[in-house]
Amino acid sequence: MREILVEPLARVEGDGGITIRAEGKKVHEVRFDILEGTRLVETLVIGKTPEEDVSITCRICAICTLSHRYAALRGLEKALGIEVPPKVQALRSLMHLGELLESHSLHVFLLALPDFLGYPNAVAMAEKYGPEVVQALALKKFANHVMTVTSGRMIHGENPTVGGFGKYPEKDILLDIARQAQAMIPFAEKAVGLIAGLSVPDYFEDDTVFMCCEPGDDGFGLMGDRIRISDGKVVDAKEYRTLTNEKFSPHSAAKHCLYQGKPYTVGAIARCNNLGERMNGLAGKLFKKHWNKRWLRNPVFNNLAQAIEMVWALEQVSKTVDAVLQYPDDPPIVKPTRQSGEGVGSVEAPRGTLYHAYRIQDGLVAEANLIIPTGQSLEDIEKYMRKAVEILLSQGADDSAIRLQAEIIVRAFDPCISCSTHMVRFERHDPR
Amino acid sequence: MERKKLDIGLYGFTGCNGDQLVIIHSEDKLLDFFASANIRSFSLAKSDNEQTPLDIAFIEGSISSQEQVEHVQEIRQRSALLVAIGNCACYGGIQAMELGREGWDRRFQSVYGENFFEVRTPIESKPIDAFVAVDFRLPGCPIDADQFFAVYSSLIRKTKPQMPDYPVCAECRWRENECLLLKGQLCLGPLIAGGCKAVCPSHNLPCVGCFGPVEEANVSSEFALLKEKGFTVEEIRRRLRIHSGSGVLKSLKNLFGEV
C-alpha cells in the first residue's frame, strides 16, 4: 500500500490534512481530512441575544470574520423584522469588500502564486518579484485597513451590530480609502495578467455545479436572498437545506454538502461562472478577456477569478464610499420590530456562500444552523483530487508530483488561507 | 550587546487562528519579527517547519481532541517557555463557554448525531493550562498586535513582560468615551483586563469581555451596579460567560464565588 499523508495540513480554519491511499495504479482512498477540533458553535448561541450571537459566530473564522458577522446580522435582522437604512447597507458592503480584498490578496499573492512561479513562499519570491510582493503586501494592508475602519478592528471587530453600526467612520478616513482603492487598481490589473499567464493543468477537468448568491439588480455582488445555481435555477435562500444537504463524514469535522446528490463548488469561480457576465468597468473587460469554457470544468481557475474579483472590489470601493457618504449619519441603530421570528442570512464569503439561519424566540436565539463555504466545496475538492491522483498514478507519477498536484487543487479552492502554505507532509510506505 | 537569537515556535490549536493572523497582518513589523529570532515553526506563515527544542513556544487555540492533548504535551516537553496567546489558549474561548444547561456530550450529539470521527477523538474544549503548565498568558480575542509585539520583545530579552493591571475602563477614559454603564448598558469593562485600547466602547458598544478578567475585578460591585440598571443576574452571567471560557470563570470564582 502506498500512502501519501498530508498532515498537518496546517489548517483549514484550523487543522486539516490530505490522505491518499493507493496500491499500484488503483486508488483506494483520497481524503481531505478536516481535523479541526469541534467547537459546536451552533449550540453555543442558543439562549443568547442576537447581539451576543453576532459576537460569538464571527469568531468561527478570523479570515472571514466579517462574512460571518454579515450573514448573522442578515439572518437575525430578518427574524427580528429590522430594515436597516441604506447608509448601513452601504457601509456593510464596504466592510465586506474589505474582507474580500484581504482574503483574496493573501490567497492569490502569498499562497497560490509562489507555487506556480516555483518558489516555496512569498518571501523567496521577492527576490525576482520584489515590487510585486511589496505591492501585494500593500494591498493586503489596505484591505485590513478597510476592515479596521468599518468594523472597529482588524479581526472580530464589534462595530457592525444588530440594526446598524455602533459608530460611523470619519468622512476623511472614508475618502482616503476611496482614493487608495483607486490607486491600487493598476497593480490589481497587472496581477490579473500575471495569473492569466500561468499554465493551468487540464488533465483532471470535469463538470460540476456552481452556486452563489444572486445579488439581484442584474449586477455582480456578494450578497443576496436568493441562490443562483449553474443549472439555471434560482432558489430562495430560505431553502438552503435542500441546496446543501449537509452530511456527516467520518474524516471531517466540517460536514460535507451535496446538491441533488452531486458535489458542487462555491467561491470566486462560482460567482464568476454564474454572474461574471454582469461585471462592468475594468473588471468586466478583464473577465471577458480571460474567461473561457475551461473555467466551468477546472477549479484552478479560481485563482484567476479571485484576481478579477479584486479588480472588481477595488472599483467598487470608491462607489461604495460615495454611497456611504451620501446618507446622513442617523439613526445609527435600528431597533427590532418583533421579538420572535425566523430568518436566513446568506452572503458570499471570499471562499463561497455562507448561510446563517436562526429562529428567535422572545428575544433569544432558539435555533441556529450555520453552513460554511468550505464544507460545500469539500466533495468537489475530493472529487477533483481523486481524478487527478488516478490519472497521475496511471502515468506512473512519483509521490512528490502527486503531492504538488493535490496541493494545487486543494489550494485553488482556497479552503481557508493558510492551509495552502505547507499542506503536504510526505510519508512513504514501501509496497508490501 | 549582541544576543544569541532564540528558537521560537508558533502553534495553533482549536480556534479561529485570529491571533496568528494578527501577527501576519502586521505587515510593517513582519520582517523585523522574522529577523528577531529563529522561527522554527509557524505553520500559518511558512512551510519549512522543524520540530526542534524551543526557547519559547507561542500557542494559540484551545485543546479539543485527545490528539491535541498529546501534541501540546509534546511541545511543552521541548519548550523552555510556553506562552498562551489569545482567549482560547488562555481561557478556553467561546468553545469552552460554560452553559449551565446541558453537558458537552449532549451538545456534541446535537451537532454530529451518533456519528464518530475516524481521524480525531474530540473532547470538551479546554484552555492550555488544563493540560500543560503555562508560563505566560497574553489574552484577547484576538490579541492586540501592539501588545503582542511588546510582550514578545520582552520575552526574547528573557524578561517578564509588563501587562496592564487596569480594566478596560481606564483605556476607555483615555479615549474620552462616555461611560456606557452610566448610559445604562451592560458593559463588562470594569471586570475585563485592559490591552484592547477599549475598542468596543470607543464604537459605542459595550465591552463583551474578550480579554478575560482583570486581576482585581470587583465582581460584586459590577453585579450590584448592573442590577441597579435593571439587568437580571441571569443576563449578566450569560454575558460574562460568552468570552469567559472555563478558565475565566475559575478566576472569577476565586474572587466572587459562583458567577
Place this chain on the structure above:
Amino acid sequence: MSAAVEIQNPYLPEPYRLIRRYPLTDDVHFFQVRAVDMDRALSLKYSPGQFMMVSIPGIGEAPFSISSTPSRPGLIEFGIRRVGRITDQIFKLKENSVLGVRGPYGTGFPVDKMEGKNLVIVMGGLGAIPLRSLLQYALDNRDRFAHLALIYGARTPGDMLFRKEFLSLMDRDDIQCLLTVDKDDTGKWPGHVGLPTVLFKHLTNLNPKDTNLVVVGPPVMYKFIVAEALKLNIPKHQILMSLERRMKCGIGKCGHCIIGGYIYTCLEGPTFSYWDVTHMKGLI
C-alpha cells in the same frame, strides 16, 4: 527649527561603570559602581540614607539605597536583592559593563544633627544595606560621635550581609558591636543567638536625650525596636528609620511613593523619624 531645550532633564540616567560585584548571600549581591565621567564620580555628594535610580535599558528603573559612605568618595556601592524583573537583569551584569544611574535622591539621615551624640544603629535583614553607609560614615568620622553601637539581627549567620566586615568590628573598642542570629546551624557563630530586641540590655547606659537610634529592617521589626527605644526614653524625633516604597521617578512626580496624602517618600524620605510616623498615616 528645534528650539534648544531649556531645562536639564533630570530623568536621563548617567552612564556608570560596574567596577566590582560579588555575592553577599545567595540572593543579595554587592555592586560597586562609578560614574564614567571621573569629574562627576569625584564630585558626587550624598549623605547616608539616600538612594539612586538604577536603569537597565529595555527593562526599567528602580530605586536602590546607597550602601557606601560619602566619606570615601568616587565609588558608589549597592547591596541588591534579586526580587524581580529589574534586579534579575542587574544580576546578569558583568564587571566593567555600563549601566544607567541617576541621583542621589531623597533625604538622608540628618548626620549634622546627629553628630556629638550617641548613635545606636539597629539593622535587620536588608536594612544593613542603607545603614552600612551610616555606620561607615560614623566610623570614618568617629571623633564626631559619642558612644557608637551596632545591633544587627539576621536569620542565620549565612543571611547576615557584610558579615566579615561587621564581625571584624567586634574586636574594636570604639564601637559596641552586637550581632545576633535567630538560629545558628554552624555552631561556630561567635555572636548572639536570639531576637535583636534582647540585645538592648547589653547597650551601654546611654543618656536617652543625647542618643539617636536608627533602625532599618523588615516591616515587622519596626514595632518591636521602636518599643525598646521608647523604653529607653529616646525621644520620638531621635528614633530614625528608612522606608521602602515603589518609585518610578525618585524626584517627587510619579506619585507611587506617596504617603499620608502628600508626603513623597522620595523627597521627604526615605528617612523619617518615629515622630513623623506617629502623625502620618500609612507610613509603616
Place this chain on the structure above:
Amino acid sequence: MRAVKLKKSHLKGFLTCVGGWGELWGPVKRNGRHVLESIGDIKDIDLTALRTTLPFKKLLFPPKFSMFRYDANGFQDTLSAIPKRVIFGLHACDIKALCILDEFFAKEYKDPYYYERRNRTAIIGHSCIPDDKCFCNATDNETVTEGFDLFLSDLGDFYLVWVGSSLGDDMVRECPKLIDTNVGHEDLKKYIQFQKHRSEQFKRQIDLTGMPDIVELSMDSPVWEEEGEKCLSCGACTIVCPTCPCYNVNDENDLGKPSGERMRQWDSCMFREYSLVAGGHNFREARAERLKLRFTHKLQSFVGKFGKPACTGCGRCIDTCPVGIDIFTMVKKLQGEEVRS
C-alpha cells in the same frame, strides 16, 4: 489687570488671528461628549462646552509619551521642539488646576516634559455657567486672576477680556481692529452682574470648611470600607481629574533590537499595582486604603501644603464614576450626611 472688549461677532476673526501664534485647540462635541481637539475650522468650537471629558492636562503631559530613547550606546534625550499651542476655552476651574500643576511640576526638580510643553502653550480662558455638577464656588475657584494669557467673559454681545500676561497683551495688540480698549463703568457693571448671576446658578451646595480636620479624624470611619467595596478600581476618577499627575514608566523595546523608548503613561492610585513594591508587598492592598489616599491627598494634605484643596470643583469625577464615588459624595459622607450616590 488690563481689560479690553471683544465683540462676539469678532471672536472668529480674533481666534484666527491668535491662531497665528500656535496650533489652536478648543472644545468640540464628539459623539455626544465635549473633548479638547485641534481646531481645523473655528466654527467647530462649541462655546457651550462646560467640562471636556479629559482636562487640558492631556496636552501638557499626554496619557502616554516617550521620555527618551535608549540603545546599545546608552540613553539619548529626545526632548525636542513641541509645537506651540493656543488652548481656547478653559474655564476658571481648569486654570486653577493649571496653576496647581505648574507649581507641582516646578517644585524640587523641574519636569522638562511638562515645561517644554507648558512654555509653548498659550491659554485663553472662557467664562461658563455652572451646571448641576459644578461646585467651584466651594473650592474658591469661581474666578481666576492668574494662570492665563487672556480670559474672555461672555457679557451678552461682547466679551470682557482680561489680559493676564505679556503674551496675552501681544495677542490683543496684534488684532487692533477687533479689540475695543475702551472699557467703561457700564461694562464693569455688566461684568459684576454676570458674576452675580453665575454665582446664583450653582445647584450643589457643599462646604469644605475644616475638611483637613474632618479627614484627619475620619481615618477609622466605616465610610472608607463602604466605598471601597463599591470601587471598581477603574481609575476613571484620576484620569479625568485635572490635578492628578501620577504616572508609570515602561520601557518599550524596538522589535528584536537592543534599542527602544522609555515611555511614560498616566497611572492611577486606584490601580492595584500602584503601591506594589518589588517582592510583592502592597502598601494599599485594600481598595479602601486607596480611596483614603486619594481623598486625603485632595482634601487634606494638599491643603496643608499649598493652603488650598487639590480639587477645583470641576465636577468631572461626579460625571464619570459609574458607582458614584466622587469628591462631592465623599465630603458629604465624611461630614456625616446621608448621600444617595
